[in-house]
Amino acid sequence: MNDNKKSIIKILKNSEGNPVSGQEIGEKLGITRAMVWKYVRALRREGYDIRSSPKTGYILDSCPDKIDPDELRGILKTSLIGNDIRYHLDLDSTNNTAREIAPRVPEGTVIVAETQRSGRGRMGTEWQSVPGGIWFSLILKPSIPLENLSKITLIAGIAVANALRGIGVDAHIKWPNDVLVKGKKICGILTEVSAEVEKVDHVILGIGINANIKLSELKDGIRKNSTSIANEVGKSVNRTVFLASLLYEMEQEYIRFKTRQFTEILDEWISLSDTIGKDVRVTTPNVIIEGKAVGITEKGALVVLDKNNKKHEIIAGNCRYSDQLLK
Amino acid sequence: MNDNKKSIIKILKNSEGNPVSGQEIGEKLGITRAMVWKYVRALRREGYDIRSSPKTGYILDSCPDKIDPDELRGILKTSLIGNDIRYHLDLDSTNNTAREIAPRVPEGTVIVAETQRSGRGRMGTEWQSVPGGIWFSLILKPSIPLENLSKITLIAGIAVANALRGIGVDAHIKWPNDVLVKGKKICGILTEVSAEVEKVDHVILGIGINANIKLSELKDGIRKNSTSIANEVGKSVNRTVFLASLLYEMEQEYIRFKTRQFTEILDEWISLSDTIGKDVRVTTPNVIIEGKAVGITEKGALVVLDKNNKKHEIIAGNCRYSDQLLK
Numbered sequence: 001m002n003d004n005k006k007s008i009i010k011i012l013k014n015s016e017g018n019p020v021s022g023q024e025i026g027e028k029l030g031i032t033r034a035m036v037w038k039y040v041r042a043l044r045r046e047g048y049d050i051r052s053s054p055k056t057g058y059i060l061d062s063c064p065d066k067i068d069p070d071e072l073r074g075i076l077k078t079s080l081i082g083n084d085i086r087y088h089l090d091l092d093s094t095n096n097t098a099r100e101i102a103p104r105v106p107e108g109t110v111i112v113a114e115t116q117r118s119g120r121g122r123m124g125t126e127w128q129s130v131p132g133g134i135w136f137s138l139i140l141k142p143s144i145p146l147e148n149l150s151k152i153t154l155i156a157g158i159a160v161a162n163a164l165r166g167i168g169v170d171a172h173i174k175w176p177n178d179v180l181v182k183g184k185k186i187c188g189i190l191t192e193v194s195a196e197v198e199k200v201d202h203v204i205l206g207i208g209i210n211a212n213i214k215l216s217e218l219k220d221g222i223r224k225n226s227t228s229i230a231n232e233v234g235k236s237v238n239r240t241v242f243l244a245s246l247l248y249e250m251e252q253e254y255i256r257f258k259t260r261q262f263t264e265i266l267d268e269w270i271s272l273s274d275t276i277g278k279d280v281r282v283t284t285p286n287v288i289i290e291g292k293a294v295g296i297t298e299k300g301a302l303v304v305l306d307k308n309n310k311k312h313e314i315i316a317g318n319c320r321y322s323d324q325l326l327k
Numbered sequence: 328m329n330d331n332k333k334s335i336i337k338i339l340k341n342s343e344g345n346p347v348s349g350q351e352i353g354e355k356l357g358i359t360r361a362m363v364w365k366y367v368r369a370l371r372r373e374g375y376d377i378r379s380s381p382k383t384g385y386i387l388d389s390c391p392d393k394i395d396p397d398e399l400r401g402i403l404k405t406s407l408i409g410n411d412i413r414y415h416l417d418l419d420s421t422n423n424t425a426r427e428i429a430p431r432v433p434e435g436t437v438i439v440a441e442t443q444r445s446g447r448g449r450m451g452t453e454w455q456s457v458p459g460g461i462w463f464s465l466i467l468k469p470s471i472p473l474e475n476l477s478k479i480t481l482i483a484g485i486a487v488a489n490a491l492r493g494i495g496v497d498a499h500i501k502w503p504n505d506v507l508v509k510g511k512k513i514c515g516i517l518t519e520v521s522a523e524v525e526k527v528d529h530v531i532l533g534i535g536i537n538a539n540i541k542l543s544e545l546k547d548g549i550r551k552n553s554t555s556i557a558n559e560v561g562k563s564v565n566r567t568v569f570l571a572s573l574l575y576e577m578e579q580e581y582i583r584f585k586t587r588q589f590t591e592i593l594d595e596w597i598s599l600s601d602t603i604g605k606d607v608r609v610t611t612p613n614v615i616i617e618g619k620a621v622g623i624t625e626k627g628a629l630v631v632l633d634k635n636n637k638k639h640e641i642i643a644g645n646c647r648y649s650d651q652l653l654k
Contacts, residue, residue, distance in 0.1 A: 099521070103426075123525050145612055145643050146473070150524055176524070192528075194426070194521050197477055197503070198612075198643040199450050201519075285472055285525075316472055316525040 001046075004029055005039050006070065009048065012060035021057035065132065065212065067112060068240045075244045078251040081138065082244075084109040093118050095192055095206040098137035102194065102202045105139060110247065112136040119208060121188055122177070123318075128222060132212035132230075134239050138205045138250065142258070146195045149203065150300030150315060151262060153177045153191045154269050155253040156205050160187050161272045162253075163246040169232045172274035175293065175302045175319050180274050183324075184227040186210050209246075212236040266296055279322035280304060282314050289314060290322070328373075331356055332366050333397070336375065339387035348384035392459065392539065394439060395567045402571045405578040407435040408465065409571075415440040420447055422519055422533040425464040429521065429529045432466060437574065439463035446535060448515055449504070450645075455549060459539035459557075461566050465532045465577065469585070473522045476530065477627030477642060478589060480504045480518045481596050482580040483532050487514050488599045489580075490573040496559045499601035502620065502629045502646050507601050510651075511554040513537050536573075539563040593623055606649035607631060609641050616641060617649070 007029055011020055022033040029036070040050050040058060047064025069087035076082050084105060091097055091113040098111050113136070116129035129135045140152065157173040164171035164179065164186065171179050171186065179187035190206035210228040218226055229237045256265060270276055273296075281290045282304060291306035301313040334356055338347055349360040356363070367377050367385060374391025396414035403409050411432060418424055418440040425438050440463070443456035456462045467479065484500040491498035491506065491513065498514075501507050506514035517533035537555040545553055556564045583592060597603055600623075608617045609631060618633035628640040 099430075122523060143612070146476070146520070147642055149473070153524065190523065192521070192523055193473075194519070196449060196517065196519055197480065198645075285470070315474055318525075 004031065004035075005043055008036065008039055008043065008058075009060065009063070012050065012058060015059075017059060019053070019057035019059050024057070065236065065239070066114060067134070067243060069112070071240050072244055075241065077244070077248050078108075080108040081251040081254065082108060082110050082247045086111045088113040090115045090117065092116065093120055093206075094135055094137040095120060095190060095204055098139055098204045098206070099192065099194075102139050102204060107139060107141040107202075109139045110136055111139075112243070120190060120206070122190055127188060127190075127208055128218055129208060130213050130217045132214065132228075132236075132239075134207075134209040134211045134243055134246075136207055136243070138207065138247075140203045140205065140254065142200055142203065142254075144200050146193070146197055146200055147299060149191065149193050149195075149200065150176065151257065151265070152203050152205065153189060154296075154300050155257050155265060156189050156191070156207065156250065158265065158268055158272060159246060159249040159253045160189070160207065160209070163242065163249045164229070166245060166249075167229070167233065167237065167242065169229060171272070173269065173272050175273065175275040175296070176300070176316070181227050181232055183274075184225055186227050186229065186232070207246075209242075211239050211242060262298060266298070270296065275302070275319065275321075280319050281322055282312075282317040282319045284314060284317040289317075293319075331358065331362075332370055335363065335366055335370065335385075336387065336390070339377065339385060342386075344386060346380070346384035346386050351384070392563065392566070393441060394461070394570060396439070398567050399571055402568065404571070404575050405435075408578040408581065409435060409437050409574045411436040413438045417442045417444065419443065420445050420533075421462055421464040422447060422517060422531050425466050425531045425533070426519065426521070429466050429531060434466060434468040434529075436466045437463055438466075439570070447517060447533070448535075449517055454515060454517075454535055455545055456535060457540050457544045459541065459555075459563075459566075461534075461536040461538045461570055461573075463534055463570070465534065465574075467530045467532065467581065469527060469530065469581075471527050473520070473524055473527055474626060476518065476520050476522075476527065477503065478584065478592070479530050479532065480516060481623075481627050482584050482592060483516050483518070483534065483577065485592065485595055485599060486573060486576040486580045487516070487534065487536070490569065490576045491556070493572060493576075494556070494560065494564065494569065496556060498599075500596065500599050502600065502602040502623070503627070503643070508554050508559055510601075511552055513554050513556065513559070534573075536569075538566050538569060589625060593625070597623065602629070602646065602648075607646050608649055609644040609646045611641060611644040616644075620646075 022036045025036045026033045049061040051059045069085050093116050094111045094113050115131055116135050119127035119129035121127040160179045161171040161173055171181055174180050177189040178185050187209045192204045194201045212230045213228050215223055275293045278293055280293045289304050289312045291304040294305045295303040297313055301315040304312045349363045352363045353360045376388040378386040396412050420443050421438045421440050442458055443462050446454035446456035448454040487506045488498040488500055498506050498508055504516040505512050514536045519531045521528045539557045540555050542550055602620045605620055607620045616631050616639045618631040621632045622630040624640055628642040631639045
């Protein structure tokens with residue numbers, strides 16, 4: 001958005017519902033009243049609800065439901081994550097864009113889009129990214145061996161769950177990387193990596209949160225297992241503010257990951273887990289394992305005890321709850 | 328190289344040392360004698376040693392020592408690897424180019440360069456890529472979980488060792504990914520990956536072979552532990568022919584990897600190994616382990632037995648032989 005349009009929004013927001021004349025705005029910006037009127041019309045086309053009367057002036061009734069990258073930068077309380085925020089109205093996929101730019105941008109760069117045309121879930125599945133969600137990717141460059149990659153997924157799950165709990169949403173984590181509310185998915189996390197065996201080059205955390213999406217816009221098979229923040233708290237959430245708090249939680253977890261024992265993070269993950277204690281069926285490319293999820297290893301593998309009391313450590317796979325399989 | 332230059336080389340090669348007149352070449356290509364002369368001068372600048380006499384014609388005395396991508400395509404006996412060969416005189420790094428193009432090129436694409444300005448070894452170390460070596464990257468897209476990545480490094484080591492043995496070089500593999508002759512490095516392999524935890528997207532095998540390099544061009548610290556094919560067999564190798572045979576070996580191993588039990592590959596790896604049975608010190612980001620290398624796991628981890636008879640499985644690390652540490 002150009003500076004004059006931004007300034008007009010700011011002036012109208014500051015007047016808190018009182019009309020501001022085109023004359024006054026024009027003087028502040030050093031432009032003519034006719035130019036002010038031109039910008040107001042442009043802003044209306046972008047979804048800003050601006051009333052005008054020739055006698056009193058302009059009043060801002062509502063802003064479009066967009067993530068505001070300038071506001072986000074302003075309220076962000078982090079020192080690393082989000083130092084570089086790249087906002088797009090629409091992208092193919094934020095993870096794809098992140099992959100392209102990752103080698104030449106600093107750690108902590110965030111790519112956010114209002115909608116994605118080809119949002120992806122794990123293992124190439126489709127992720128529906130309709131308007132009203134928070135669809136973003138975060139680029140991290142931790143100095144860890146590849147075998148520790150799953151740990152990054154775990155801390156992302158904790159950060160999302162804590163951010164949701166901060167606004168009163170009772171979020172739990174389903175291994176490895178879904179965040180659920182009362183068994184329904186509110187967030188998915190796709191972890192992608194570029195690495196040598198010995199050393200991760202960069203990790204891309206693709207995080208999709210059903211913030212204010214209309215559940216009716218989701219496909220049948222997906223809708224019945226999905227929920228949104230708006231659905232849970234009964235009203236729309238300010239996505240800019242929520243994203244700022246999530247990036248803050250993410251940074252806190254990342255600092256903890258770098259400076260503390262990982263067992264501390266595992267303990268928190270277990271306390272937020274929806275999976276531990278449940279009967280599960282985990283599908284991997286090689287085997288299907290059924291049993292009770294009893295724990296998680298230092299490296300993020302789910303520990304499943306099968307009916308013969310044999311322990312299985314599963315680093316990656318698709319987990320389903322047995323009680324849902326029976327339905 | 329343009330078609331006319333290629334044709335001139337071909338004509339002169341076919342005449343097997345007998346002179347061919349500019350008139351005759353010109354007639355075959357449908358160009359003037361003056362144009363033939365222009366091309367000959369250009370070829371001389373590229374390193375072709377072409378004699379000429381006004382009375383008899385042109386004779387090709389020698390070709391520059393370059394990998395010839397057209398010849399390579401012609402002699403290649405593979406059906407997947409090398410279907411797309413991208414040849415460069417000089418690159419930043421073949422792995423960097425491979426990373427950029429990997430998402431949109433088919434599996435089996437090969438990027439080869441005569442020299443690299445910033446060739447890389449494992450963990451960001453420098454790899455000296457002086458003229459005369461074979462510096463290339465191979466893009467593979469196996470459907471494997473990330474935890475099986477090390478297996479790809481193992482099959483690459485086997486392929487290189489077998490290609491070298493095929494020309495009489497007594498090559499052995501040092502875990503995880505160096506190929507040695509009598510303890511000196513002749514080849515390094517850098518495995519890079521782009522992946523989800525569950526599924527590898529693509530693997531880039533960066534392979535550097537000291538084929539005909541002058542060992543005197545290597546830095547002091549590197550030179551004393553290095554050798555070259557030319558040094559081992561006493562004469563320069565035809566790099567185009569050797570690369571074709573290596574890509575063939577690579578394809579055979581890759582097919583075996585996809586269709587057979589991995590234990591079969593492990594058995595071959597062990598038979599080629601320089602490391603099993605040796606006293607080693609392996610350095611990982613977290614620990615240093617000393618002991619005897621006694622085997623390799625299904626996933627490619629080195630098994631080390633320490634002095635307390637405790638077994639350690641090390642998936643990634645820097646391995647040194649204890650007898651070399653003592654020197």
